[in-house]
Amino acid sequence: MNKIKQVMDKLLEIICVVVFSSMVISTTYxxxxxxxFNSPSAYSETITKYLFVWLILYSAAYVFGKREHISIGVLKNKLKGKNQQVVEILIEFIIIIFAVVVMVYGGFNVASMNMLQYDSILGIPTGFAYSCIPISGILIIFYSVYNLSTLLKKN
Incomplete structure (x- = not known):
């Protein structure tokens, strides 16, 4: 599972760098x-909006994998030993439930509903833009399961 995580980390790093670089190029253009030239391009503006959403969601998944996401550790930091581990496990389960229900299930529904609606500028289904929601949800679930296995191995 460590090897899969390393590959996922590297893949997400590359995706985020490519998406960010594409945003910079598109915005500069x-x-x-x-x-x-006093002639604004609607294409580059629309592409940059989509890329920004993708960057946010894929970066969020990457940060979850590194366990560097924002968390309020007031309760967790006051606890020691077994109690702290129980809270960390509970947090990972809550993250998994959120990712399954909101990101994967909800994101898939939104993306599939919008596959018949086309972007007026680019001419592509708007569901394509929303497809990053369930994909990043799946990545977050993978990372949370990995974190759970790491926490449970500490016993």
């Missing part, structure tokens, strides 16, 4: 054509 938008600024140049808007202010130099």
């Amino acid at each position: 938008q600024v140049v054509v808007r202010y130099v």
Whole structure:
């Protein structure tokens, strides 16, 4: 499972770098054509919006994998030993439930409902843009299961 996590980490790193670089290029293009040529591009603006959403969700999954996400550790930090481990396990289960219900199930429903609606600028199904929600949900579930297995091995 360690090897799979390392591959997932590397893959997400590459995806995030490519998406961010694409955003920079698209935004730079938008600024140049808007202010130099006085002819704004609707394509680059729309692409940048989609890329920004993808960057946020895939980066969130990556941060969950690194266990560097924002958490309120007031209760967890006051506990020691077994009690702290129980709270950490409970937190991972809550994350899994959220990811399954909201991100995977809800995200899949939203993405599939929007596959018949096309973006007016790009001409692609808007469900394509929403597809990153269930994908990042699956990645977060994988990382939470990995974290759970790590926590349970501490016994």
